[in-house]
Amino acid sequence: MTVRTGAFGATSGEARPARAATGGPEQTNGGPGAAGGGPEQTNGGPAAAGGGLTRRRLGARLLALGGVLVLHAALPGSAGAAGAAGSPAERRALQGLRLRYGSARQAGLLEKHLEGVADEARRFLGPSPEHPYYAGAVVLAGRGRTIALHRAMGHAVRYADYDGRTDRVREFPEAERIAMAEDTVFDLASLTKLFTSILAVQQIERGRLELEAPVCRYMPEFTGGGKEIITVRQLLTHTSGLRSWAPFYQESTREGQLRLLWSVRPQETPGTVYRYSDLNLISLQLLLERITGRTLDALLRDEITAPLGMHRTRYNPPLSWRRVIAATEVQRPPWSGLDRGLVWGEVHDENAYALGGVAGHAGIFGTAWDLAVLARALLDGGVYAGKRILRPASVELLFTDYNTAFPGDDHGLGFELYQHWYMGAMATPHSAGHTGFTGTSLVLDPSTDSFLILLGNSVHPVRTWRAGSAPRVAVGNLFARAVPVRTRHGGAAWFSGIRPGASGTLTLPPLRPATASARLRCAVWWDTVPGEGALHLEASADGEHWEPLPFSTLRSTGGTPEQWPRGSASGWSGRVWHRLEAPLTSAWTGREVRLRLRHTATGRYVGRGVYVDVVRVAEPGRLLFAEDRPADADRMEAIGWTRSAD
Numbered sequence: 001m002t003v004r005t006g007a008f009g010a011t012s013g014e015a016r017p018a019r020a021a022t023g024g025p026e027q028t029n030g031g032p033g034a035a036g037g038g039p040e041q042t043n044g045g046p047a048a049a050g051g052g053l054t055r056r057r058l059g060a061r062l063l064a065l066g067g068v069l070v071l072h073a074a075l076p077g078s079a080g081a082a083g084a085a086g087s088p089a090e091r092r093a094l095q096g097l098r099l100r101y102g103s104a105r106q107a108g109l110l111e112k113h114l115e116g117v118a119d120e121a122r123r124f125l126g127p128s129p130e131h132p133y134y135a136g137a138v139v140l141a142g143r144g145r146t147i148a149l150h151r152a153m154g155h156a157v158r159y160a161d162y163d164g165r166t167d168r169v170r171e172f173p174e175a176e177r178i179a180m181a182e183d184t185v186f187d188l189a190s191l192t193k194l195f196t197s198i199l200a201v202q203q204i205e206r207g208r209l210e211l212e213a214p215v216c217r218y219m220p221e222f223t224g225g226g227k228e229i230i231t232v233r234q235l236l237t238h239t240s241g242l243r244s245w246a247p248f249y250q251e252s253t254r255e256g257q258l259r260l261l262w263s264v265r266p267q268e269t270p271g272t273v274y275r276y277s278d279l280n281l282i283s284l285q286l287l288l289e290r291i292t293g294r295t296l297d298a299l300l301r302d303e304i305t306a307p308l309g310m311h312r313t314r315y316n317p318p319l320s321w322r323r324v325i326a327a328t329e330v331q332r333p334p335w336s337g338l339d340r341g342l343v344w345g346e347v348h349d350e351n352a353y354a355l356g357g358v359a360g361h362a363g364i365f366g367t368a369w370d371l372a373v374l375a376r377a378l379l380d381g382g383v384y385a386g387k388r389i390l391r392p393a394s395v396e397l398l399f400t401d402y403n404t405a406f407p408g409d410d411h412g413l414g415f416e417l418y419q420h421w422y423m424g425a426m427a428t429p430h431s432a433g434h435t436g437f438t439g440t441s442l443v444l445d446p447s448t449d450s451f452l453i454l455l456g457n458s459v460h461p462v463r464t465w466r467a468g469s470a471p472r473v474a475v476g477n478l479f480a481r482a483v484p485v486r487t488r489h490g491g492a493a494w495f496s497g498i499r500p501g502a503s504g505t506l507t508l509p510p511l512r513p514a515t516a517s518a519r520l521r522c523a524v525w526w527d528t529v530p531g532e533g534a535l536h537l538e539a540s541a542d543g544e545h546w547e548p549l550p551f552s553t554l555r556s557t558g559g560t561p562e563q564w565p566r567g568s569a570s571g572w573s574g575r576v577w578h579r580l581e582a583p584l585t586s587a588w589t590g591r592e593v594r595l596r597l598r599h600t601a602t603g604r605y606v607g608r609g610v611y612v613d614v615v616r617v618a619e620p621g622r623l624l625f626a627e628d629r630p631a632d633a634d635r636m637e638a639i640g641w642t643r644s645a646d
Contacts, residue, residue: 098385099145099369099376104482107146110646113482117141118151120474121454125154131465134439134456135159136180136326140368141479143450147372152180159461160342162330169461178323185312185325186455187348188364189436191371193281196360197236197398197414198390199288199299204232205394208291211413218287221258225265232287234270235280236413237402241266242279249337249354257355261286274406278351278361285360297358307387308373313366316357317345325365326457328438335464348438348459362436368453375444375451378432399432399446420529420605422469424476425498426452427607428527428572437463441472447575448483452476473605480608484646485525488556488577493523493613495644496535496599498606504640507596509632510543511617511624516586518619520595522627524553524580525611526573532603534570535610537582540594549595551582572607584617599640611644 104111117139124133136154140147157178161170171177203209209218211233216222222230226241234240246264251257264279285296292299297315305313317325327344329336337350347353349362357363373384378398382390401418403411410417415432422435423443433443439458444451454475458466477498487493494506526535538546548567554560556577584593595617599610615636617625625632 097145099142099147099372101150102146102148104148107143107148108484109141109143109148109482110484113478114141114149116478117149117452117475117482118153120478121151121471122153123474124456124471128466128470133466133471134458135460136184137439137454137456137471138180138182138184138186138368139455139475140372140453141451141475141482142372142376143448143483145376147369150182150368152182152184154180156180156184156324156326156457157344157460159327159330162332162461164332164335164462180326181324183312183324183367183369184455185317185321185365185367186440186457187326187328187436187438188366188371188440188455189349189362189438191366191434191436191440191442192352192360192362192364194374194414194434194442195300195304195364196281196284196288196296199296199303200232200236200284201390201394201397201413202303203288203291204397205391209287211397215283215287218291219283221262222283224262226269227264227266230266230270232284233402233413235284235287237274237411238276238280238409239271239274239403239406240277240280240283241268241270241273241275242277242283243267244275244277244279246279246351247337248282248351251354258286274403274409274411281360282351282355283360285358288360295358296360300364304374304389305370307389308377308384309387310366310370310373313364313370315363315365316347317365319345321345321365326455327460328457329459329463330461335462342461368455371442371453371455372451375442375453379444379446379449379451399430401429420473420607422472422476424473425480425527425606425608426450426476427529427605428575435469435472439466441469443476450479450483452479477606483608485608485611486646487523487611487613489614490645492643492645493525493611494597494638494641496601496610496641498601498609500601500604500606502640503598503600503602505596505598505637506612506615506641507543507594507637507639508615508617508625509635510592510594512590512592513584513588513617513619513624514590514622515619516584516589518584518588518617518624520549520551520580520582520584520615520617522580522597522615523556523577523611523613524569524573525575525577525613526569526571527575527607527609528570528572528601529603529605529607530571532605533601533607534568534599535612536568536598536600537580538567538596538598539584539588540596541591543594546596549582549584551580553578553580577611577613612641 104114121137121139135158136156138152141149155177158171159169160172204211212231215230216228230240242264246260248257248260251260289295322345325345328348330342331338331340333339347357347363352359352363377384378395381392382388382395398412398415400412401410403409416434417432418427418429420427422441423431423433426443426445428447430447431443431445435441439456441454454472496504528534537549537551539549540546550565550567552561552563597612615627627633
């Protein structure tokens with residue numbers, strides 16, 4: 001099950017909105033009076049259509065086999081499967097190729113929609129709906145090794161103080177404000193969890209840590225109340241049963257903080273619940289420091305940032321960096337657990353601050369460019385510019401869904417998977433990423449070799465001025481649209497659009513089949529939110545009352561046809577075209593029939609949309625309708641569908 005916590009003082013992460021179309025509140029940072037509850041699950045969905053061994057199925061099978069050695073031998077791209085540098089992308093990375101700036105065309109992106117990404121990000125500098133969502137932001141988007149968009153907007157530092165009684169701010173004089181820049185350093189908040197997870201997987205790779213081992217094997221103090229059966233994997237996938245948060249900042253000594261952690265007991269049996277919890281990653285931090293003999297900040301520097309050249313990513317940035325760091329919150333009770341005034345250049349999260357600025361769940365500062373380097377390394381199998389931080393099979397651990405028992409809470413090791421609530425239309429069964437409470441997010445889509453980074457100081461001046469992930473979803477939708485969908489013939493196809501709540505119909509003129517062998521055939525491409533969007537095929541005798549028409553689809557890459565007996569297809573089709581075929585059966589022989597394709601998007605979030613191309617209806621020796629015949633095409637009725645070449 002998924003627990004929606006209502007604990008006092010939520011975590012530094014971001015809460016998933018409820019499954020209902022209206023969504024729900026995000027989680028707030030730790031501390032008394034924090035608004036909102038804990039994580040709520042979002043929409044899940046099936047693995048890639050068309051059969052084969054998906055990451056989801058693969059992860060489940062490998063878990064059953066057990067052992068990281070099996071994972072390294074069996075996962076695609078592993079040394080045991082394809083050598084040290086199996087994929088072309090990985091071979092190029094090993095050759096020392098680096099990220100570069102380039103045009104949308106060089107990145108294989110559509111310039112119009114890519115510019116829309118920046119426009120959407122800029123829109124939230126205004127009332128959203130009452131206050132600005134963030135004072136400023138940096139958005140970076142790329143595909144392959146080309147960064148095609150890198151823009152800064154708004155202010156890195158704007159507000160000097162905030163009065164919670166009147167909801168009024170005191171702004172810095174214009175001359176003292178600091179404009180956002182492309183290289184502004186942000187408090188990455190819970191994106192820190194990704195780095196901690198990578199460090200853990202490195203130790204798994206080296207044989208010093210076992211994924212399925214109980215945590216108490218490495219930390220004997222980690223026991224009591226069922227805690228002794230919590231595994232390393234359960235920490236990484238938020239299935240430990242631990243509560244979401246604890247007030248470490250109320251303890252004045254390190255010993256007191258440790259006593260608090262050791263005293264925490266699972267609220268449910270480990271492995272039976274998904275609950276996003278900072279305690280998981282704080283525990284993992286202590287475990288890593290125990291088995292390596294090094295502090296987490298030293299591990300970050302030596303194992304990730306130095307090898308990859310991420311020179312603007314670190315814990316506890318020095319005072320000399322302050323002018324290039326985005327300010328965060330004016331922290332005062334009751335909305336914060338501490339009274340620190342304007343937080344600028346120090347970690348925002350109260351618990352990370354109390355832990356000395358170095359924590360497994362929060363505390364890392366960095367730039368959009370550095371995050372792009374990390375994204376490129378992971379998309380290339382763990383290597384960047386000739387420097388390897390993980391083997392390809394280890395990267396697969398990060399991107400394999402281990403939470404198949406908790407639909408909608410798809411989770412790799414540290415990375416969240418297939419989450420429309422902040423990825424928008426970039427979400428696929430293979431998309432991975434995370435958010436941070438300060439307003440940060442990172443999304444990787446291996447299916448299109450693309451990445452999107454949005455960094456905003458959305459708690460500046462106060463956390464209560466924003467809610468939800470609207471900017472993340474908006475830029476995710478536009479960036480997904482910037483990755484073109486091409487037909488085989490290179491021309492236009494019918495496109496449903498990706499507007500939430502929209503629907504449309506594509507209706508053929510009346511036809512009269514003479515035999516029971518009549519068939520509708522067309523090419524289709526679809527990506528919808530499972531359960532909230534679908535492509536429907538329907539038939540009607542009078543054009544008023546419609547009934548589902550069952551059909552089958554076959555991937556253009558081959559395989560076995562997939563049956564859709566209810567006349568509708570939903571989810572992700574694998575980013576390939578399919579051949580759709582629907583028999584009209586004897587029920588329509590000699591009768592007039594109207595056929596239509598209908599698209600629905602009923603929820604708050606959307607996928608990449610639906611495309612339909614080359615619609616034909618034929619029976620032996622007779623072509624009843626052909627979209628490529630101008631006279632037939634003129635008789636089609638399109639409502640909510642448009643012709644699009646991309």
